Amino acid sequence: MPPLGSGFTTALSLVRIPGLTEIAEMPENAAVIASLITERPLCMPCLSDKAGLTTDGVRAYLRRIERVLTLRQSVDRCRACGEVTDVFAMFRPE
Numbered sequence: 001m002p003p004l005g006s007g008f009t010t011a012l013s014l015v016r017i018p019g020l021t022e023i024a025e026m027p028e029n030a031a032v033i034a035s036l037i038t039e040r041p042l043c044m045p046c047l048s049d050k051a052g053l054t055t056d057g058v059r060a061y062l063r064r065i066e067r068v069l070t071l072r073q074s075v076d077r078c079r080a081c082g083e084v085t086d087v088f089a090m091f092r093p094e
């Protein structure tokens with residue numbers, strides 16, 4: 001896993017109160033989540049763990065990402081923990 005930028009660390013200190021305002025202020029989190037699930041389905045617990053966000057936070061960002069990119073939710077094998085469960089993935093448009 002590549003090291004995350006300093007913006008990510010700053011974001012971590014701000015995620016305690018999930019809400020729309022925080023999302024508007026931290027587009028880098030949406031980018032982190034998008035990069036985590038690009039062409040690699042992950043389940044919610046793994047996504048939450050890897051992004052360093054609460055599941056509520058991840059869901060809020062997924063909704064934001066969904067506005068601009070095609071997000072796919074399906075039952076598949078999580079590429080991180082191997083569980084067959086609800087996973088989220090994103091595929092780059094051709």
Ligand SMILES: [Zn+2]
Pocket residue numbers: 042043044045046047078079080081082083
């Ligand atoms: Zn998983």
